[in-house]
């Protein structure tokens with residue numbers, strides 16, 4: 253599928269709906285017009301568009317199946333309750349809608365596959381797949397692909413609350429059983445009596461660096477991590493303290509992206525909570541001679557552009573800023589900001605080009621010196 257095809261919204265029929273755990277339900281989709289399934293890479297997602305009661309919503313859902321899955325494109329959605337700290341807040345709009353209202357035979361509208369959190373299939377290195385909760389979805393696609401199409405060592409590490417909230421348990425077990433060098437390590441935070449009776453988990457409580465050390469022989473791993481932000485921060489620190497290079501740790505956030513690398517990593521594991529993560533600029537230096545600079549009005553001085561950043565949105569996030577975004581793909585214009593001065597180039601053509609004086613952060617890079625005022 254071409255990049256521009258992936259950016260078109262298409263209609264899909266729901267052909268199966270399955271409860272995968274007490275809070276995660278999967279949906280299998282086929283193109284409504286009977287055309288072939290799009291091709292995708294393990295780890296990619298679809299962006300769904302919903303119109304509910306006169307309001308439009310875009311939501312990402314990772315494809316929880318390896319490419320070529322004959323049943324169709326499978327996604328799995330966690331029902332999002334109100335956060336513990338805001339118990340009176342409404343539950344997640346779309347996840348609730350998917351669980352309660354979307355059934356087999358219904359139509360969903362989605363663009364994609366998109367995203368660059370994808371399995372490097374040209375590598376022979378052993379793979380660590382580490383997920384927390386519904387973060388299992390993209391790495392399950394990777395696990396399927398690795399089991400079916402490679403002989404690389406794979407360690408699949410998953411953490412969740414208990415057996416009731418553990419999605420895809422038997423599917424992962426069956427995949428692991430297919431090859432001798434594929435291993436699964438389960439951590440249940442608060443296992444139930446039934447979990448204990450079935451010896452369904454390896455670790456009770458939090459995953460630690462010592463667990464990783466005891467499971468994994470010294471090797472040159474490639475790691476793929478997806479889960480709640482505090483989980484990702486803790487895992488990142490553990491992997492780094494075990495000597496795994498930054499560029500071998502690939503990760504996907506299901507919410508706002510956060511800076512994972514704090515200070516230079518020592519030998520001690522710091523299991524950081526969200527509030528303690530420093531947002532010290534990691535990429536930008538003072539202005540250099542290259543001429544490409546970015547200033548965020550009222551937030552930063554003119555900083556040298558980091559060519560390794562895929563977009564101005566990633567660059568802003570690397571500075572610890574949190575601009576509003578939604579699709580990260582130039583589809584929804586949520587990240588539109590004021591371009592006070594300078595010019596940008598679009599690395600992906602926006603679906604709706606923003607008007608003069610505005611810029612979409614998620615799909616552009618600076619051309620020369622730019623000054624941007626972030627939307628409040």
Ligand SMILES: Cc1cc2nc3c(=O)[nH]c(=O)nc-3n(C[C@H](O)[C@H](O)[C@H](O)COP(=O)(O)OP(=O)(O)OC[C@H]3O[C@@H](n4cnc5c(N)ncnc54)[C@H](O)[C@@H]3O)c2cc1C
Nearest residue numbers: 312313314329330333334341342343344345346347389506
């Ligand atoms: C790349 C990517 C891939 C993803 N893949 C998956 C996936 O495979 N599976 C999956 O389940 N999700 C995935 N997500 C997350 C998904 O896109 C949605 O964000 C998620 O389903 C929540 O959407 P919602 O509409 O249900 O919740 P929203 O309505 O957006 O609410 C989000 C949370 O905010 C709370 N909230 C609402 N109002 C308030 C308030 N006033 N104050 C405080 N809190 C409030 C809600 O209770 C809820 O917990 C992915 C996200 C990304 C970016």
